[in-house]
Amino acid sequence: MIVLKNLTLRRGPKIVLQGANLTLNPGEKVGLVGRNGAGKSSLFALLTHRLQADAGDFSIPPRWRMAEVAQNMPETDQPATAFVLEGDTRLMEAQAALAAAEAADDGNAIGEAHGLLAEVGAFDASPRAQALMLGLGFKSAQLDAPVNSFSGGWRMRLQLARALMCPSDLLLLDEPTNHLDLDALVWLEAWLQRYEGTMLVISHDREFLDAITRVTVHLEETQLTRYGGNYSAFEGMRAERMSQQQAAFGRQQEKVAQLQRFIDRFKAKASKAKQAQSRVKALERMEKIAPVLTAADFAFEFREPDNLPNPMLAMREMRCGYAVEGGEPITIVRDIDRSVMPGQRIGILGANGQGKSTLVKTLARALPALGGSVTEGKGLAIGYFAQQEMDVLTPESGPMEHMIRLAKQVSPGAREQELRNFLGQFRFTGDMVHQPVGSLSGGEKARLVLAMIVWQRPNLLLLDEPTNHLDLATREALSLALNEFEGTVMLVSHDRALLREVCDEFWLVTAGGVREFDGDLDDYQRWLLEQSREQARAYAQAARGATAAPTVVEATAKPSKAPDEPVDRREDRKAQAQARQRAAEQARPLKAEFGKLEARLATAVPERDALAASLSDPSLTAAERAERGKRLKLLSEQIETFETRWLELGEAIEALSATA
Structure with missing residues (x-):
């Protein structure tokens, strides 16, 4: 088991734990919760021995094999x-033992190494690794692609698959759902429910925690408190505990006041001096109960919009995608005919890469529409939360500088003290208002973007994964604020609790289009499952058709062996031939686009790498460095788009080839 006893832990000058106690039993699935910055990741660092306790005792079984998701972005053409297979540390050790035995030409050691390889499951290791990757959303065409050909989010999925591949006794997961869409998230839940070791999870997704944990550890004010139950149970128990503590605090305050009154009244009287002194000692011995502190809870609200255009937006045959410098634009979503009305709460669903963010960016004017039209209602005011907060923030500027620039655009009469007070509502106080945004945590950047949106008084909110870096308390505050918002909300999120609480209708972005999804999130999860089954059936049918082809050739070569072939079988073969012809025709333009993308990537990737390397040149002026930085960002975004489309085309071509 894991035991912390009177443990003190520092992270630099900050005390993370002080006199903390905790016991975790083997096989327990534990959710570690607390505010951003409370020290949850520091506790993980203690468990993995990257940090050492400053005082107290800490013990963990020495033979336990640990796995965690590495936070670094892998740069390798492996x-x-x-890459995922290397997460199986027992397999790697067995392979190293075999290599050493073969190098020493030791027959006995070679035999033992082969036995060890069989014991650790070397012969089905690759299928196991690929099953993890497919579950996390990778396509079959991507299984052997180089790691550095993937964008950042997909590389983090590879790191997650690598951690799951490890045959671990202790699994540490720090925000594992941040880069997952709903179908991959549901698959991960099912996998973790079957995991037999001890597991600690840091997550701000309450439904995810409810599904996989049975113990909750709350880190607050340098103390660890264990609760038996998942996150919802923890909330109820903590509320009851806080209520009892508040009542006990009130009773103790009455007792303290009574003792103090006695002391004050009789301490100068000789006849009562002894009794007064005993009251003083009783007051000193009393173990003080702390009041329940709620002042730190975060809450905000969106201001009432000035007006509500009707309709807000009208899209007619709109096409979304990316313009390519020196080439034809790439369309991701096409032929969108939809309107957005006042007061709607729209959740935008769809797998990663289908175009959800592209659609939102186009509506937010961050990308121009490639075709068709987008008509905005008179007085439309958009509040846009970008999935990558730094798309709307400047790294070297502080929160106050951001607010001053914003105020000059939307409210020139605002005074600096008014802006400072406003930032204080979003937990930016003191010198923190001048701290460069680049040094802020993900949660702090997200809060700053929310503050900037609130100040603009929008009537249409376009939110692309707003909860990625928010703690649970801030997510609750966002949910409440959105429900009270009088305007329209369009939300992209993998946070099911937020989608359930905020949205009353859903749009589905899939197969290059946008349509209304008739159902709720549970229906969507069932739809995803059915889609997966249909895809599996299609692949199986295609495989059967491929293996049946030689038999058909043999039958036509030797008709005497099949003189009475049924007509419907001949019709089936004719239909299959027509289907293969149609598939080949459909694949032709895809292959042409695939080839163009390969050519563009072949020139764009070296250019990006050269630009990145040139930024370290000390002779560059600030203006040159800024210009190259902008060019690098634009080029990186284009490459990520190219890569996503390249992978989509590869998958589509592979599927069509299976029927050709």
């Missing part, structure tokens, strides 16, 4: 499956 095939993806091979």
